[in-house]
Amino acid sequence: MAIYHWIIGFVAFSCLVRVYEASAGDSDPLYRTCIGQCEKTGCVGERCFPHCKFSSDGTSVDGPWYMQEPLYLRWKQWDCQSDCRYHCMLDREKERAEVGQGPVKYHGKWPFLRLYGFQEPVSVAFSALNLAMHFHGWLSFFILLNYKLPLKPDKKPFYDYAGLWNIYGFLSMNSWFWSAVFHSRDVDLTEKLDYSSAVALLGYSLILAIIRSFSLRDEAARVMVAAPLLAFTTTHILYLKNYKMxxxxxxxxxxxxxxxxxxxxxxxxxxxRHPSRWKLWVVVVGGGLAMLLEIFDFPPYNGFFDAHALWHASTIPLTYIWWSFIKDDAEYRTSNLQKKVK
Structure with missing residues (x-):
């Protein structure tokens, strides 16, 4: 049960990001004026950007902007508008700080400082650590089932939910991977991949919750549960990607x-009466406390550490405990099934 507290928080945040595109910062007339001037002149103050060098017919003077940078930097896809928004935001935030005003959001996001081309570097780092933790958990689960616990005569695990948890592991790693990419650079493609991965994980998690909690072992019963939920999840993802976000x-x-x-x-x-149910409750409490970071949102400290980044950090130990419970469940079920066979 517990892991779903923070999985839901992760997915819900992904669902909520940019619901309100207009924010206090991008409604500021001074900010809008700065962007307008930047896109015409290619400069914000004394800083000028090669992406904004256009000829009279609107084409780039020096060729496509993404060809003007070293190959190792082209992945970030910063264009004229992105650079203008970023540096105008920095200037406005500096002006606001000088008169004692706090940070505000721009286009639905807090004013983060870039680091080596990463848009939200701390969230990227913690997303990557969550990905690594899921990989470690899944790998240790795989080794436990196939090399430490006894196997059936056909060399398959006794644990009857092994395949389902393997799929869960891959979907979790996929979701955290695209979370890291999305926080690296928020563009239309990375946004859709992040949303789709999160929804896929959430939909599959509901299927897994029903199958495991009701101890469904019959394939027909599992298909009856999974088919309608898979159909709905797939349709929803296709709707978001191909029709309307x-x-x-x-x-x-x-x-x-x-x-x-x-x-x-x-x-x-x-x-x-699961012997490791205490681990569920540990994650329940931890997940509940972590969710407070999403409720009490605050601007990034020093331009890097915001509430969402810290929430990403809190899920790292919860992931370890959750996979520990899954492995305990595998040992528990294997022991019970072996007794029935004997």
Missing amino acids: DYGWNMQVCVVVGIAQLLVWSIWAGVT
Whole structure:
């Protein structure tokens, strides 16, 4: 049950990002004026950008902007508009600080400082650490099942949810990978991949919650549970990618699916006698406290550490505990199934 507290928080935040495109910062007339001048002149103060060098017909003077940089820097895809927005934001924030005003959001985001081309470097680092933690958890789970626990005569694990957790591991790693990419550079493609990966993880997690909590071992029963949920999740992802990026609708879907699986896991946690259920409660408390960081949002400290970045950090130990529970569950189920066979 517990892991879904912070999984839902992760997905819900992904669903909520940029729901409101207009923010206090980008509504500021001085900021808008700065951007307008920058896109015409290619400069903000004394800083000028090669991306903004255009001829009278609108083409770049020195060729495509992405060919004007070293190969190792082209991945970040900063263009004229992006650089103008970033440096105008920095100037406005400096002016606001001089008169005692606090930071405000620009285009739905706090004013972060770039680091080596990364848009939100701390969130990128913690997303990468979450990815590494999921890889470590999945790999140790795989080794436990195939090399440490006894196997059936056909060399398959006794644990009847092994395949489901393997898929969960890959979906989790995929979701955190695209989270890291999205925080590196927020463009249309990375946004859609981040959203799609998060929704896929959330939808599959609901399927897994139902199958594990109700101990569904029959393939027909599993298909009856999975088929409609997979169809809905796939349709929703295709809708977001190919028809309309509807942030409000996506948020509603995430919340409903998240609450549904929380209820399923809560009921199971209340009736199970699992020997490692205490680990679930540790993550429940930790996940609940971590979610406070999302509720009480605050601007980035020194331009790097904001509430969301710290929330990413808090999920790292929770991931370790969750995979520890999964491995305990594998040992517990394997022992019980072996007894039945004997």
